[in-house]
Amino acid sequence: MKNKWEKNLIILTIIGLVVGSWGMYQRLAYGHLGMNYGSFVPWGLWVAFDLFFLGLTAGAFLITILTYVFRIRLLANLGPLAAFTVLVTLMCELLIISLDLGHPLRVYRFLITPNPGSMLFWLVVFIISMWIIYVPWLYFLIREQLIAWGNDASRVGHKVYRFLALGKTAYTPQDRQQDHRRTRFLSYLSLPIGVIFFGAHGAIFAILHNRPLWNSAMLPLIFIMAALLSGGALITFLAYLYQPNDELIHPLGHVVLLILLSFLFLEALQMFVGYQSKITGIVTSLDLFIIGPYWWAFWIVHVLIGSLVPAFLLIRYPENSKMVALACFLIIITFLAVRLNYLIPDLAVYKLEGLQNTFFHQRLRPEYVPNLNEWLVAVWVISLGLLTFLLGTRWLPVVQAGTGEAEHV
Amino acid sequence: MARDLPQEDPLIRMQRDLKRALKKKPTDIKWGMVIDIAKCIGCHACTIGCVAENKLPPGVVYRVVLEEETGHYPFVGRRFVPRPCLHCQNPPCTKACPVTATWKTEQGAVIVDYNKCIGCRYCLVACPYAARTSDFGEWYTAETAELPGKLYGQKAAANGYEAHPAAEYGQKWPDRNGGSPVGNARKCHFCLHRLKVGMLPACTTSCIGRATIFGDRTDPHSLVYEMIGSPRVYVLKEELGTRPSVYYLK
Numbered sequence: 001m002k003n004k005w006e007k008n009l010i011i012l013t014i015i016g017l018v019v020g021s022w023g024m025y026q027r028l029a030y031g032h033l034g035m036n037y038g039s040f041v042p043w044g045l046w047v048a049f050d051l052f053f054l055g056l057t058a059g060a061f062l063i064t065i066l067t068y069v070f071r072i073r074l075l076a077n078l079g080p081l082a083a084f085t086v087l088v089t090l091m092c093e094l095l096i097i098s099l100d101l102g103h104p105l106r107v108y109r110f111l112i113t114p115n116p117g118s119m120l121f122w123l124v125v126f127i128i129s130m131w132i133i134y135v136p137w138l139y140f141l142i143r144e145q146l147i148a149w150g151n152d153a154s155r156v157g158h159k160v161y162r163f164l165a166l167g168k169t170a171y172t173p174q175d176r177q178q179d180h181r182r183t184r185f186l187s188y189l190s191l192p193i194g195v196i197f198f199g200a201h202g203a204i205f206a207i208l209h210n211r212p213l214w215n216s217a218m219l220p221l222i223f224i225m226a227a228l229l230s231g232g233a234l235i236t237f238l239a240y241l242y243q244p245n246d247e248l249i250h251p252l253g254h255v256v257l258l259i260l261l262s263f264l265f266l267e268a269l270q271m272f273v274g275y276q277s278k279i280t281g282i283v284t285s286l287d288l289f290i291i292g293p294y295w296w297a298f299w300i301v302h303v304l305i306g307s308l309v310p311a312f313l314l315i316r317y318p319e320n321s322k323m324v325a326l327a328c329f330l331i332i333i334t335f336l337a338v339r340l341n342y343l344i345p346d347l348a349v350y351k352l353e354g355l356q357n358t359f360f361h362q363r364l365r366p367e368y369v370p371n372l373n374e375w376l377v378a379v380w381v382i383s384l385g386l387l388t389f390l391l392g393t394r395w396l397p398v399v400q401a402g403t404g405e406a407e408h409v
Numbered sequence: 410m411a412r413d414l415p416q417e418d419p420l421i422r423m424q425r426d427l428k429r430a431l432k433k434k435p436t437d438i439k440w441g442m443v444i445d446i447a448k449c450i451g452c453h454a455c456t457i458g459c460v461a462e463n464k465l466p467p468g469v470v471y472r473v474v475l476e477e478e479t480g481h482y483p484f485v486g487r488r489f490v491p492r493p494c495l496h497c498q499n500p501p502c503t504k505a506c507p508v509t510a511t512w513k514t515e516q517g518a519v520i521v522d523y524n525k526c527i528g529c530r531y532c533l534v535a536c537p538y539a540a541r542t543s544d545f546g547e548w549y550t551a552e553t554a555e556l557p558g559k560l561y562g563q564k565a566a567a568n569g570y571e572a573h574p575a576a577e578y579g580q581k582w583p584d585r586n587g588g589s590p591v592g593n594a595r596k597c598h599f600c601l602h603r604l605k606v607g608m609l610p611a612c613t614t615s616c617i618g619r620a621t622i623f624g625d626r627t628d629p630h631s632l633v634y635e636m637i638g639s640p641r642v643y644v645l646k647e648e649l650g651t652r653p654s655v656y657y658l659k
Contacts, residue, residue, distance in 0.1 A: 030546070031545070031546050031591065031592060032543075032545045032546065032592070033545060033546045033547065035545075038468065038543075038545070039468065039469075039533055039539075039541070039542035039543050040539060042530035042533040042534055042543060043530065043534065100529075101527050101528050101529055101592075102526070102527065102528015102529075102530070102543065102544075102591075102592030102593055102594075103526065103527050103528045103589070103592050103593070104527075106508075106525070106526075106527045106528075107527060109508035109510070109525055109527055110507060110508060113508050113509045113510070113525060114507070114508065114509070115504075115506055115507055115508060115509040117504050118504060118505055118506055118507040118531070119505075120505065120506075120507035120529060120531050121507035121508075124507065204531075208501070208505075208534065208535050209501070209537075209649055210501065210535065210536070210537030210646075210649060211534070347534065350539075351537060351538070351539055352475060352492065352538060352539055352645075353475065353477055354475035354476045354477050354490070355473070355475060355539055357475075357476055358456075358470075358473035358474060358475055358476070358492075359456075359470050359473050361467055361468045361470075362468070363467075363468030363469075363542070363543075363545055363547070364468060364470070364542070
């Protein structure tokens, strides 16, 4: 059964790659010419996806907190799967944000002419830090299995596993102890880095004093909660698929419910403060997504399908793993609407009176709707990420290596 | 004759001020601009002058003229507020740039290094005045028909004008086939390439109402210095603390 849906998903991702390649061709051959964003709404669908992917990386962070701070040992088994998920989502994030740059080949500028005063620079630093933490973390978690697979001559590609294990053929108790020490150290290191990382990408928006909806100390906190929510939902859903253990899924469901309610509370608080401030820029931006032309993205996609239905499922059926997984799935697939609703409304409100009448060009308008090319590029990146994930879980011991990890917490 | 009527064309005086400024040590110059709202007639000549001078492609604009309606019927008014880059003394855009591709020069102009800019557009988001635009690589001649073998067509039309970017910042830029400034953030730079050769910015010389005054704002003998001292002076969005170098007269 599992193999069947895996096979179907792989076929789906290949179709996604083929279909999305038209958008990729448009992007690579003609730059940003075929895209809908402009100078007044300079960030669009791809930046929303970037935030979406960054949020999904929080799954591993959540596992780390629950395991090493709250000592929920059972969740430690999810470590390798969570670390692998982080790397795949980080890859998708890097890919889509590179495509959004006007000159992606100049990213080396971050190294040779960095601006430590820029939040964007620090975000890149923390993205690199995440790679530095999670690549060795995953490696040390799966090393034992890699060596075992490398030694198994009957296994297809055992030489590749031997190579990945750096030629090592024996795994001694000392090696095991050493690897556990290393992974524990990296887990502890990931706690502060993770908080700053998820907070930093809220801070990118929050520090801009010309953006009244964003310019609030609450935004980094909301971004941390948003990341924990989408990441937690993802890891719970994956746990249901790969380690369908009720004892594992049920506590995760409780955690996701708690985060969902906290997130909704913060979101409601932001709207309450925004409306009560009666500042035109804030009220106009809020109106735009609450009662504007895309009200359905907020009320139907986010509030109803992405929040109320999952909250109902998690409250009503906390002991039903299938329902918990369904609730988490709904949260994940609707979370792009949350990201778009944070990103677009503030950009889409003119900050100077009369600006709308100065110059008429499609790049100088506040209306933004992603076009087909933008969606196709997103489909391509998601398909690539999903294919990498499916093949990775099949060819790397990321599921098997989790067993027994709890004993070492 | 009223005392405040100019005895000579302000352009002549500004030209004289500019010559004097250019004799100073570059670090002692601080460029500034004053826009007299009462004199602006909303002709948009400055916008067009800027577009022509810098050969700006479609969707890229450095200087727009905002139109504001004031009062309530029957006591209504209309005023025009030209908005170039305000060259803030505390610019939010330069702080936003992750690769130091934009900065404030010693003379107070906020500029962009097209060869450094990665095109992340964070500076566009950070600018409170929407004074930056991104060059998405648009062409005026995109819709022009191509007639193979004929003298005139899309390619010939493009080659005749827009394929070759203007020498902004005094540099020659590659043809518009994807290289900078395509993909970059672009903005008003006080026509530094003109200033270098003793010419006033294009918006200043094209202003038929003489509403735009430009010069060294630290030179007590300059017209711009005199105007900044006017009781009518104000800046846009003062509350943000950006301290623009472009001032307005009510």
